[in-house]
Amino acid sequence: MAGKATKHLSTQPSVIASAAIGGKKEGEGPLGSIFDKINDDPYLSTQTYERGESRLQKQAVLHCLEKAGLQAGDIDVLFGGDLLNQCVGTTYGVRCFEMPFLGIYGACSTMSEGLLLASLFVDRGVTQNAMAVTSSHFCTAERQYRFPLGYGGQRPPTSQWTVTAGGALIVAQHAQPPYARACTIGKIVDMGVSDANNMGAAMAPAAYSTIKEFFDDTGMKPSDFDRIVTGDLGKVGSRLLCELMQQGGLDISHNHSDCGMMMYSFDTQDVHAGASGCGCAGSVLCGHFIPRLQSGEIKNILFAATGALMSPTVNQQGESIPSISHLVWLSNETTV
Amino acid sequence: MAGKATKHLSTQPSVIASAAIGGKKEGEGPLGSIFDKINDDPYLSTQTYERGESRLQKQAVLHCLEKAGLQAGDIDVLFGGDLLNQCVGTTYGVRCFEMPFLGIYGACSTMSEGLLLASLFVDRGVTQNAMAVTSSHFCTAERQYRFPLGYGGQRPPTSQWTVTAGGALIVAQHAQPPYARACTIGKIVDMGVSDANNMGAAMAPAAYSTIKEFFDDTGMKPSDFDRIVTGDLGKVGSRLLCELMQQGGLDISHNHSDCGMMMYSFDTQDVHAGASGCGCAGSVLCGHFIPRLQSGEIKNILFAATGALMSPTVNQQGESIPSISHLVWLSNETTV
Numbered sequence: 001m002a003g004k005a006t007k008h009l010s011t012q013p014s015v016i017a018s019a020a021i022g023g024k025k026e027g028e029g030p031l032g033s034i035f036d037k038i039n040d041d042p043y044l045s046t047q048t049y050e051r052g053e054s055r056l057q058k059q060a061v062l063h064c065l066e067k068a069g070l071q072a073g074d075i076d077v078l079f080g081g082d083l084l085n086q087c088v089g090t091t092y093g094v095r096c097f098e099m100p101f102l103g104i105y106g107a108c109s110t111m112s113e114g115l116l117l118a119s120l121f122v123d124r125g126v127t128q129n130a131m132a133v134t135s136s137h138f139c140t141a142e143r144q145y146r147f148p149l150g151y152g153g154q155r156p157p158t159s160q161w162t163v164t165a166g167g168a169l170i171v172a173q174h175a176q177p178p179y180a181r182a183c184t185i186g187k188i189v190d191m192g193v194s195d196a197n198n199m200g201a202a203m204a205p206a207a208y209s210t211i212k213e214f215f216d217d218t219g220m221k222p223s224d225f226d227r228i229v230t231g232d233l234g235k236v237g238s239r240l241l242c243e244l245m246q247q248g249g250l251d252i253s254h255n256h257s258d259c260g261m262m263m264y265s266f267d268t269q270d271v272h273a274g275a276s277g278c279g280c281a282g283s284v285l286c287g288h289f290i291p292r293l294q295s296g297e298i299k300n301i302l303f304a305a306t307g308a309l310m311s312p313t314v315n316q317q318g319e320s321i322p323s324i325s326h327l328v329w330l331s332n333e334t335t336v
Numbered sequence: 337m338a339g340k341a342t343k344h345l346s347t348q349p350s351v352i353a354s355a356a357i358g359g360k361k362e363g364e365g366p367l368g369s370i371f372d373k374i375n376d377d378p379y380l381s382t383q384t385y386e387r388g389e390s391r392l393q394k395q396a397v398l399h400c401l402e403k404a405g406l407q408a409g410d411i412d413v414l415f416g417g418d419l420l421n422q423c424v425g426t427t428y429g430v431r432c433f434e435m436p437f438l439g440i441y442g443a444c445s446t447m448s449e450g451l452l453l454a455s456l457f458v459d460r461g462v463t464q465n466a467m468a469v470t471s472s473h474f475c476t477a478e479r480q481y482r483f484p485l486g487y488g489g490q491r492p493p494t495s496q497w498t499v500t501a502g503g504a505l506i507v508a509q510h511a512q513p514p515y516a517r518a519c520t521i522g523k524i525v526d527m528g529v530s531d532a533n534n535m536g537a538a539m540a541p542a543a544y545s546t547i548k549e550f551f552d553d554t555g556m557k558p559s560d561f562d563r564i565v566t567g568d569l570g571k572v573g574s575r576l577l578c579e580l581m582q583q584g585g586l587d588i589s590h591n592h593s594d595c596g597m598m599m600y601s602f603d604t605q606d607v608h609a610g611a612s613g614c615g616c617a618g619s620v621l622c623g624h625f626i627p628r629l630q631s632g633e634i635k636n637i638l639f640a641a642t643g644a645l646m647s648p649t650v651n652q653q654g655e656s657i658p659s660i661s662h663l664v665w666l667s668n669e670t671t672v
Contacts, residue, residue, distance in 0.1 A: 002412045003464055005436045048653050076338045077521055084647065085421040087441045091524060091645035095658045100341045100521035102449060103645070103660070105423045105439035113438060124460035128339055144649075185413055185436035188427060309427035309439070311420065313480075317384050322431045324439075 005210075006184040006217035012334045013122040014174040015115075017070075019063035020287025021056050023138070023164030029264045034287030035165070036063045042139050042164065050088060053137035056166035056279070057082070057093030060286075061133055064168040068129075072097040075170070076127035079114040081105050082135050082278050083162075084144060089135050093166075099131070107307030108203075108232050109186070110134040111167060111282040112326035115303065118171040119180035119328060128172060135166035136277025145196070145312055158198040160234045160276035163263055167282030169290065178293035178330040182218065186210040188309065190322035196315045200237025200260075200273060203306035206323035207233065208244040211304055214327050215250060222252045226298040229289060230325075231281030231305030232260035234274030259284035259305075281305035289330070299332045341546075342520040342553035348670045349458040350510040351451075353404035356623025357395045359474070359500030365600045370623030371501075372399045378475050378500065386424060389473035392502035392615070393418070393429030396622075397469055400504040404465075408433040411506070412463035415450040417441050418471050418614050419498075420480060425471050435467070443643030444539075444568050445522070446470040447503055447618040448662035451639065454507040455516035455664060464508060471502035472613025481532070481648055494534040496570045496612035499599055503618030505626065514629035514666040518554065522546040524645065526658040532651045536573025536596075536609060539642035542659035543569065544580040547640055550663050551586060558588045562634040565625060566661075567617030567641030568596035570610030595620035595641075617641035625666070635668045 019036045027038035037059055044052040057080065065072060078097070081104040082089035094101065106113040114132025121130045139149060141162040147153040171180065189209050193202040207230050215221065222228060222245075233241055238258045245252045262284060263275035285303055292298045304327040310319065355372045363374035373395055380388040393416065401408060414433070417440040418425035430437065442449040450468025457466045475485060477498040483489040507516065525545050529538040543566050551557065558564060558581075569577055574594045581588045598620060599611035621639055628634045640663040646655065 002410055002436070005412075007462055048650075050650050050653065074338055076341075081439075081441055083422075085649060086419075086443065086645065086647035088645070088647045088650050091658050092650060092655065095524040095526050095645075098523050100338070101524050101660060102453070102521060102662075103417075103441035105417055105441040107422065117438070120457075120460075120462055124456075124462060126343055126456055126460060185438060187434050188431040188437050190431050309422065309424070309431075311422035311424045313421060314384075314386050314424045314428060317386065319428065322427050324437060326438075 004217045008182045009123040011123050012179040012336045014176045016172045016174050017068035018169035018286035018290040020283035021059045021166040049139040053089040053140050054093035056135040060166035060168035068170050075099045075129050075131045078131045079117045080133040081110045109305045109307030110278045112305040115328045116183040116326050122171045130171045133168040134278040134282040136279035137164045138162045156197045159272050160274050161271035162277040163275045163280040165279035165283035167286035177332045179334040181329045181331050184214045184327040186324045186326045188322045192320045194320040199308045200234040202321035203323040204237040204240035206325040207306045210325040210327050225300045227257045227301045228252045229303045230258045232276040233258045234260045293332050303328050340553045344518045345459040347459050348515040348672045350512045352508045352510050354505035354622035354626040355396050355399035356619035357502040385475040389425040389476050390429035392471040396502035396504035404506050411435045411465050411467045414467045415453045416469040417446045445641045445643030446614045448641040451664045452519040452662050458507045466507045469504040470614040470618040472615035473500045474498045492533045495608050496610050497607035498613040499611045499616040501615035501619035503622035513668045515670040517665040517667050520550045520663040522660045522662045524658045528656045530656040535644045536570040538657035539659040540573040540576035542661040543642045546661040546663050561636045563593045563637045564588050565639045566594045568612040569594045570596040629668050639664050
């Protein structure tokens with residue numbers, strides 16, 4: 001039998017710095033003030049949207065390094081990935097830094113996966129300074145996953161708006177909150193949802209699987225946490241997750257926060273079921289939750305971003321949407 | 337300053353089992369006998385090439401588990417990825433196993449990255465049984481990266497033939513060769529090559545960077561190894577790598593092996609510059625090198641597969657091709 005999927009981080013390493021970069025719409029939303037930089041130009045002064053997305057990651061890495069007082073050469077390993085085919089948002093965005101690099105793919109769960117791997121690498125002494133980065137961009141994602149932007153396709157009510165944003169963070173041994181206390185490696189869950197415009201419903205069971213596993217493995221309970229944070233379940237997926245948790249005997253209805261519900265104003269920004277994309281959970285963690293854990297405004301969160309592991313090709317072939325969620329417990333307090 | 341990119345694996349964990357699955361052309365080549373199973377049907381009895389590729393990974397995992405005498409539930413973590421958009425070869429191939437899963441993206445370096453991560457996880461006590469899997473498929477890769485198969489596009493002499501194959505391995509603490517002794521995390525290298533039909537030239541500098549770093553970090557020399565193995569540099573890239581190494585003061589011309597040069601017969605199989613794809617290095621490592629390290633026929637290899645981190649979209653936008661190579665030292669002998 002395999003061991004538990006939840007790994008305790010016995011040294012409780014710190015997230016020593018984080019940075020969030022946004023686009024125009026993100027700057028206009030209720031979280032506008034969390035971003036280190038807002039880019040009004042969707043091309044970010046490049047010739048293509050893809051180069052623009054790469055620049056989001058480059059900016060996130062640079063701001064994060066500056067806040068940590070580190071140089072690119074101080075980073076022992078960088079975990080990065082994004083939604084674009086072959087993860088080119090990342091590879092072209094970070095190639096200039098010449099950091100040891102391990103590419104990851106977790107769709108919108110990428111920041112969870114990167115934070116989990118960075119925390120494990122530092123906790124187990126593989127590396128000193130481990131970085132994680134991700135991004136998404138409305139214009140690159142729309143044309144890759146759905147339709148050309150100029151087509152003006154009708155969006156169903158369950159659809160979500162891909163966030164134009166990047167996030168980066170650095171994990172290291174340091175006496176500074178937040179501390180990474182434990183993490184849970186997710187399993188692929190596929191409940192048969194095949195509607196690519198209803199990612200929330202496809203991903204909610206993956207979030208349930210991982211969060212439930214964390215509580216089963218640790219014996220902790222939802223009320224031990226100020227916030228149980230998912231990445232981009234949106235309205236539909238968030239409701240489903242709370243129902244699934246309730247059925248599983250865990251009430252998270254009072255302390256569940258979904259980054260996809262926080263990013264935009266439902267009243268004024270016309271985003272249907274909410275926000276989505278690697279950059280959604282990535283920037284909300286790096287710009288909102290980590291600073292609040294640093295200040296002590298909140299003490300403990302579970303961060304469990306989810307990812308839909310499909311492609312347009314296989315979806316058009318009639319396949320359902322397998323999903324995954326990885327989880328990290330971040331705390332203002334350390335017991336080490 | 338960052339620490340060394342080369343990490344010694346102080347417990348020297350074992351690769352306890354490996355499996356290689358091939359297609360018809362691979363079965364007809366000089367390495368035909370290394371495969372645990374050959375699939376003559378490019379669809380592998382499914383309706384689409386993509387589902388066929390997923391089945392390659394499923395078969396590789398199943399054969400590997402059987403050889404190790406383990407069940408899916410015994411695996412603590414699976415690292416997997418492939419060349420397809422959103423890595424669907426992997427995610428649809430392994431979703432049935434319900435293993436804790438961490439998606440990786442390293443293009444054709446994926447087996448190196450998976451082996452490196454699995455070895456580190458076991459060495460540092462994160463998990464007991466760590467698995468890595470990858471695949472590629474001629475028919476899925478051709479239509480995604482180049483042209484529809486029916487188009488019959490002319491292939492230039494520098495082009496390589498994408499291997500239809502999968503490979504899987506399991507790392508665990510066990511007194512059984514081969515032992516993973518050290519690994520080097522690669523950096524992204526981009527020397528400005530933008531010809532998507534000359535991946536060998538784009539990737540050779542990445543292999544050079546990582547192999548040179550290993551020798552610099554460890555003080556070892558090429559003659560300490562029976563074979564220095566690259567993944568799919570092919571004729572052009574292999575020649576370039578040997579030249580770069582020579583210029584760097586390291587002669588690997590007598591013990592360099594490239595999986596892309598080994599897979600097919602240049603005389604009879606019309607593959608131009610050689611073989612390529614995640615499944616090339618993946619299956620040759622799992623079906624050829626690991627069994628020979630187990631038997632003691634060879635004592636020490638460096639396995640350094642390379643990956644080209646571009647996408648057709650950014651290549652068509654005029655971008656050059658960033659590449660990466662990760663390295664693992666596998667040995668018949670342990671000093672622990």
